[in-house]
Amino acid sequence: MMKLAKKDILGIRDMTVDEINLILETAESFLEISTREIKKVPTLRGKSIINLFYEASTRTRTSFEIAGKRLSADTINISASTSSVVKGETLIDTARNLEAMNPDIIVLRHSAAGAPHLLASLVRQSIINAGDGAHEHPSQALLDMMTIREKKGQLAGLKVAIIGDILHSRVARSNIYGLSKMGARIVVAGPATMMPRNIEQMGVKACTKLEDAITDADVVMMLRIQLERQKQNIFPSLREYAQHYCLNRKNIKLAKPDVIVMHPGPINRGVEISPDIADDPGCSVILDQVNNGVAVRMALLYMLSGGNE
Amino acid sequence: MKLLLKGARVIDPSQKMDARMDILLEEGKISSCGTTIKAPPEAQVVNLAGMIAVPGLIDMHVHLREPGLEYKETIATGSAAAVAGGFTSIACMPNTEPVNDNRSITEFILRKATEANLARVYPIGAISVGSEGKQMTEFWDLKEAGVIALSDDGKPVMDAALMRHAMEYAGSLDLPVIQHCEDIHLSAGGLMNEGYWSTMLGLPGIPSIAEEAMVGRDILIAEYTQTRIHIAHVSTAGSVRLIRDAKMRGLNVTAETAPHYFTLTDECLQDYDTRYKVSPPLRSEADIAAISEGISDGTIDAIACDHAPHGRTDKEVEFVYAANGISGLETSLGLSLNLVHEGILTWEKLITAMSCNPARILNLDKGTLKKGSDADITVIDPEQTWTVDVKTFVSRGKNSPFSGRKMKGRAVLTIVAGDIKYDGRAL
């Protein structure tokens, strides 16, 4: 198994196709561990991993924590608050303190785009970006790509529709970077107020109607809508949003018959996806995403720790 | 004290002069300018063969941070940076702590500037008390105390009625009003130019219309009230177009831009380097082209660097928390000279934008080497190549994205009232 020639995992934007393939293959090989009776290997014994989360995210944090534990690493969770910045403790102060504790890897979730880049430039430890503002969420995109590949055999040539608040979505950005590198065709859709400017320059097709985007899609990826966006006047109400952007039994017929439906979670049921679709094992791969998430994060932790050297 | 400058190429757009000349300075004034002047007894003679002598450069938009934020800059260090950059006069914005919104702060700034005894410092007073955009300051009293213009820079005057009244009241006192154009509702939460790169980086965008909406509004107020307006730090092609149209219709509108707006684009932000974070934000290639054209055709009257020194702790934080601004006084001339090297500006136009026009806009009896005027002169070595190194900055603000950049042309002598305040000939 090869070693990843990277100190940090900051985003998919600066990854090569070979690196993505390598991570996905490594993740696939770790998938088996989760099915064992004793779901633990001694690979990272003696290594320590800090989960530094400036934003609450039970799912991502738990996934990284399980991934670390299954590799026998010591995992420490630190929930920080961005309000501490106001009190004068900056990410830099925190980084210096953490560095003194000498962990091997720091997994960072932060509300500010670019925060992991700042941290990576300051400490010698490896940094994994577990989501920075509306920028990137690389482990999510990797687990999404792994799930698509598992179900469809390959990524190249597939039509992937990403629906929702593209403007504020790090999941959308990382997937656009990753899927387009891997040769998929991407269509994004959402209200015009949720479309970032010049999005088509990223190599995607953009439209405002869900129906236009999902027609003949192999994969439909629904994004979580943040309720607080209503206050910014970028959409009038959840009710109206759900009427036009909820994936349901009727509109899903426009997609390919073997379409798979994805969601990074947690789902607002009945807003992004109707409950019967979300729970339909015939098309929903949402639980596979969760399962693959642990494997992808195991792969990242393992590869950043130096692989099997 | 007598000083005889010998053999420089003298470029003085105010007299349409571009010739090899000697200049004699006596008692702080220019006493004569001619092809060959014989040195009077006791005169210090400076040989300037190969050099260019111009009316002292004026930066009409700097932040000196004192009172209140002395860790970033003081009036003494800021005016030292000014003369090191070739500026004989600077106009300082009122967003200190406290804000320069009353006579006592203005007098304090002038006293500190006199003590520093380097560049001439002209205070700009606040339009509104505390620059809070609510209550007008005492323009008349501020003017008597020494304020030469009014601005709430750092913030825009959002309230159009307040802006109208400020322009009318200031107009009657012949005080220019300088607007930081930014519709704060359109820019709310924004951290960089809205466009392809904000989309790539997931940073909230500031649309160009945030600036242009207010440029347009203030031009309309100037037209309606028959008053004048000066637009600070123009950063977009749309603003250039609005100002050009207003000038063609004969309105009393003037404008400035900063070197970073004709040098850098928003692509520079791709690694979240906070040194590139400025307000207004760096824009696109098309905006750079429009701004260069605007300076060249006179739509943009002045180059002012918006010198915004900061401490390390203001910039070495997450992008969202980082302060806006570039410490610009020591790179402004070098970057502007690039426009001459690229054939966009003539020397005459450059000196017009960096000396004559700022003087005219601020009603200063400067920007000229006419006999009898103040002996404020900048001597430039047009051939000297050098590399920017923030460690050598005189300014306390080391926040410059230009560190490491190669430059051609540099101020080697900065003369204020006949005294050499900066001598970089040995460098």
Ligand SMILES: [Zn+2]
């Ligand atoms: Zn400003």
Ligand SMILES: [Zn+2]
């Ligand atoms: Zn300013």
